[in-house]
Amino acid sequence: MLSEKPLLPSVPFRECPIQVSLGVLGRKWTMLILRDIGFLKVDRFNQIMRATPGLTPRILSLRLSQLEEAGFLRRVETDHSVRWALTDKGEDTLPLLLGFIEFGSKWNADEVFEDKRPRRLSELFPGLPLRKVA
Amino acid sequence: MLSEKPLLPSVPFRECPIQVSLGVLGRKWTMLILRDIGFLKVDRFNQIMRATPGLTPRILSLRLSQLEEAGFLRRVETDHSVRWALTDKGEDTLPLLLGFIEFGSKWNADEVFEDKRPRRLSELFPGLPLRKVA
DNA sequence: CTGCATCCGATCGGATACTG
């Protein structure tokens, strides 16, 4: 994949896109909250709490506001309850999460799978539409 | 991309692969250090410091040991100097980093590019070999 | 039960100085 020389973009970066992406996204629990909402379809406060062992209400509340503020989530108030929905920007983080699923399924198979055998995304999600990335 | 129902893998996860991937990887500065070594080809302690404004020697030292311990990096001692190299596992994080580059180039274009115009990976790195993922 | 707020100890990260 790599040569000896720096990989330079055709248009220079004013700021590193990796660094600017890692605002809220880089904080603890954030990715897992996006996983809950985006993949597990768990979109209410205490459901997210139950889906994410170790997460406390204080941190969840904090991250939800930060994610809303940064435009990843939308707070949806329906009759007597609150739901959290992904915005378009939030949905665009799901490929990043799939990247981590792929990585973990390959390099941490012993913890991820009962039989400890590494697996690829195509095996885990046979029907998933594939997109070209890198 | 999404339905209303949870996205379930063909083989159940014993632990969430996203969560297990986010050990050292999820800590502050880790991704940028991997960027320095993997993309910028900056592989020495003080070079990494200079390439990463805000990073302090204490944290860099800490992250390098953690990354080495977790199998992402190899410490290479050559004549009178130390270099840090990616292992195979470390190289496999580069697609994740490209994901963040793609994300930031789309959603934070105002900070990333002088002309504030969002760009795709294929425009930024025309020659980059593309692989199907998700 | 849901969606927080408050307090408080533990851990993490930043600043600075210093060494082989």
Next chain:
DNA sequence: CAGTATCCGATCGGATGCAG
């Protein structure tokens, strides 16, 4: 050049309380 040591503030996590 390649890190350590020390100190301190910021953030995190755990327990508890509380209103709707």
